[in-house]
Amino acid sequence: MARESSLITIIGEDGYARIRQTKCLLVGAGGIGSELLKDLILMEFGEIHIVDLDTIDLSNLNRQFLFRQRDIKQPKSTTAVKAVQSFSNSKLVPYQGNIMDTTQFPLHWFKQFNIIFNALDNLAARRYVNKISQFLSLPLLESGTAGFDGYIQPIFPQKTECFDCTKKETPKTFPVCTIRSTPSQPIHCIVWAKNFLFNQLFTDEDNKSDDEENKEWGTTDETEIKRIKQETNELKSLQKIILDKDFDRIPYILQKLFIDDIAKLLLIENLWKNRVKPLLLDESIIKNNCHDAKEKISSNKVWDINYIIQNFVAATKKLSQRMEREGSHIEFDKDDEDTLMFVAMAANIRAYIFHIPMKSVFDIKQIAGNIIPAIATTNAIIAGLSAITSLRVLNLLDKFASLNDVTKLNMAFTAMASNMTTNRYLSNPQVAPPNCKCPVCVQVVRGVVQTSEKLNASTTLKDLISLLKTKYGYQENDDVSILDIKDQRLLFDFDFDDLNDQTLEDLKFINGTIILLSDDSDNDLIKKPVELYFNINNNVDKIVLPDLHIPVIEQKIPQDNNEENEVLTVAENGEIDQDVYIIDGDESVSTVDNNDKKRPREKEDLEEIIQIAKAPKTS
Numbered sequence: 001m002a003r004e005s006s007l008i009t010i011i012g013e014d015g016y017a018r019i020r021q022t023k024c025l026l027v028g029a030g031g032i033g034s035e036l037l038k039d040l041i042l043m044e045f046g047e048i049h050i051v052d053l054d055t056i057d058l059s060n061l062n063r064q065f066l067f068r069q070r071d072i073k074q075p076k077s078t079t080a081v082k083a084v085q086s087f088s089n090s091k092l093v094p095y096q097g098n099i100m101d102t103t104q105f106p107l108h109w110f111k112q113f114n115i116i117f118n119a120l121d122n123l124a125a126r127r128y129v130n131k132i133s134q135f136l137s138l139p140l141l142e143s144g145t146a147g148f149d150g151y152i153q154p155i156f157p158q159k160t161e162c163f164d165c166t167k168k169e170t171p172k173t174f175p176v177c178t179i180r181s182t183p184s185q186p187i188h189c190i191v192w193a194k195n196f197l198f199n200q201l202f203t204d205e206d207n208k209s210d211d212e213e214n215k216e217w218g219t220t221d222e223t224e225i226k227r228i229k230q231e232t233n234e235l236k237s238l239q240k241i242i243l244d245k246d247f248d249r250i251p252y253i254l255q256k257l258f259i260d261d262i263a264k265l266l267l268i269e270n271l272w273k274n275r276v277k278p279l280l281l282d283e284s285i286i287k288n289n290c291h292d293a294k295e296k297i298s299s300n301k302v303w304d305i306n307y308i309i310q311n312f313v314a315a316t317k318k319l320s321q322r323m324e325r326e327g328s329h330i331e332f333d334k335d336d337e338d339t340l341m342f343v344a345m346a347a348n349i350r351a352y353i354f355h356i357p358m359k360s361v362f363d364i365k366q367i368a369g370n371i372i373p374a375i376a377t378t379n380a381i382i383a384g385l386s387a388i389t390s391l392r393v394l395n396l397l398d399k400f401a402s403l404n405d406v407t408k409l410n411m412a413f414t415a416m417a418s419n420m421t422t423n424r425y426l427s428n429p430q431v432a433p434p435n436c437k438c439p440v441c442v443q444v445v446r447g448v449v450q451t452s453e454k455l456n457a458s459t460t461l462k463d464l465i466s467l468l469k470t471k472y473g474y475q476e477n478d479d480v481s482i483l484d485i486k487d488q489r490l491l492f493d494f495d496f497d498d499l500n501d502q503t504l505e506d507l508k509f510i511n512g513t514i515i516l517l518s519d520d521s522d523n524d525l526i527k528k529p530v531e532l533y534f535n536i537n538n539n540v541d542k543i544v545l546p547d548l549h550i551p552v553i554e555q556k557i558p559q560d561n562n563e564e565n566e567v568l569t570v571a572e573n574g575e576i577d578q579d580v581y582i583i584d585g586d587e588s589v590s591t592v593d594n595n596d597k598k599r600p601r602e603k604e605d606l607e608e609i610i611q612i613a614k615a616p617k618t619s
């Protein structure tokens with residue numbers, strides 16, 4: 001009972017009673033998730049539902065303290081629950097599954113929760129849960145760590161910034177020309193070896209990407225682009241050596257990559273006006289080192305070029321022996337010794353001839369595998385902050401500071417994560433209001449379409465378009481487009497109506513399909529795009545409905561961030577008094593155009609977000 005009385009001291013009898021009634025969802029039972037589960041149990045939340053798709057790996061044990069050696073290969077969620085059961089007063093419900101799987105976790109399943117905690121490790125899942133929180137107006141506590149860095153962000157849909165209100169860093173890419181012709185840093189050589197050379201030699205045709213149209217060349221020099229394309233074609237002859245296990249010709253691979261191709265590169269004088277020219281690899285270095293290495297040097301050391309060539313030859317032999325067994329296709333994996341060694345050696349030879357510092361195999365493994373060490377302490381701090389902030393989000397600390405205005409909530413960043421140069425480890429800036437340009441929470445309105453398998457089988461796309469147009473106040477001739485968000489599939493626009501006669505069943509509308517209806521008309525009163533989640537509920541058939549159950553959605557003008565923000569009030573029960581965005585009842589149609597007097601909609605804004613929404617997905 002000591003735990004209970006300590007909690008009552010902090011949140012009061014009433015707060016304690018409320019937390020015992022609170023149902024939370026924890027997504028992820030990894031580094032942050034293990035810590036959070038323990039924290040939420042100690043805070044005596046009524047119910048904690050925990051979702052993780054993965055099983056336990058040896059490498060998790062150093063920081064995911066709920067797991068032991070004997071748990072390897074067991075599901076994380078159920079194992080975590082077993083580990084904490086004995087000291088838990090909360091009802092714990094584990095699920096092994098992908099939170100983005102709409103069959104296991106349909107939208108209405110999320111409705112049971114009062115709050116969601118994200119403890120994830122990837123953008124796609126974070127974005128998805130953020131969107132669900134927007135669909136259902138559920139508060140979300142987002143968190144993440146990278147090494148000694150970390151952050152937490154409380155999100156109140158429509159009231160504070162969402163996860164996508166700020167641009168997220170995507171993995172850095174380099175122009176083709178830098179990688180293929182003018183490398184100047186070790187990373188350029190590693191990317192060349194891993195993403196270009198390795199793929200050309202060890203993957204099958206189907207997996208080679210040759211999308212010349214979309215390449216960012218980094219040069220407009222036609223001769224240079226032609227040379228790069230030709231060089232790629234010529235690598236086919238090298239792949240033949242690998243496939244034929246023609247070991248006597250491995251020296252030719254070195255000759256072609258590090259002498260012949262470099263000689264051709266040197267002929268393009270433009271490239272070398274302001275750069276140091278690369279060296280051709282000395283033929284005698286190749287000749288003298290085509291044998292297996294006699295000694296073994298630590299992988300923490302930077303090796304000398306002779307030893308590097310010996311290991312290049314050995315790795316190439318091993319991989320070509322594996323090719324037949326593995327269906328002429330090997331993927332690079334930092335933990336696969338042969339693939340790592342090939343990439344590390346090729347990268348180092350390239351660095352050597354371009355006068356770039358070479359790196360140890362250990363360092364190359366970190367860079368090629370994008371590894372940032374996970375630090376247990378950072379996870380513990382961030383999980384603790386997430387748990388404590390949830391008390392504010394749920395307004396359980398009203399004894400000390402009542403949450404009348406949710407924008408008074410604080411985020412937390414480590415100093416490095418926020419680029420702040422103070423001596424403080426943590427900064428706690430206040431959350432910002434939604435970014436008026438955010439394509440997820442401001443520039444889109446959303447709702448849930450209630451349908452059933454039977455209705456999907458009898459409704460054509462054309463019927464759907466007509467229903468949506470009527471419901472959202474479009475004229476019959478207004479141009480709209482419809483996109484399936486999941487795979488960025490265009491279903492309809494003004495010059496594409498091929499799918500119109502197909503039914504929603506033919507078009508594979510399933511539970512959780514999300515479509516984006518955009519106004520493509522030229523008129524000034526352009527409407528915000530509408531994002532619609534399809535909820536398949538076979539009981540809908542029992543409701544007498546002529547058609548799909550299309551939600552009423554109120555279109556509102558986004559407030560500019562520098563306009564004064566409206567003050568939000570939090571009701572006694574902790575619920576926020578807010579304007580309704582999603583109404584999935586069948587009230588009468590009341591779509592309000594967004595030609596607001598305060599801030600006329602700019603067409604460019606919309607075009608920008610539609611483009612964002614239509615842009616090809618990056619991982």
Ligand SMILES: Nc1ncnc2c1ncn2[C@@H]1O[C@H](COP(=O)(O)OP(=O)(O)OP(=O)(O)O)[C@@H](O)[C@H]1O
Binds near residue numbers: 027031053374
């Ligand atoms: N879509 C998803 N649905 C459910 N769980 C997910 C999803 N994506 C990631 N996860 C889980 O989130 C957790 C994130 O934890 P963490 O960052 O510690 O990663 P990890 O895989 O355990 O460790 P590391 O990546 O550092 O080796 C993982 O357990 C992972 O399985």
Ligand SMILES: [Zn+2]
Binds near residue numbers: 163434440442
């Ligand atoms: Zn947003």
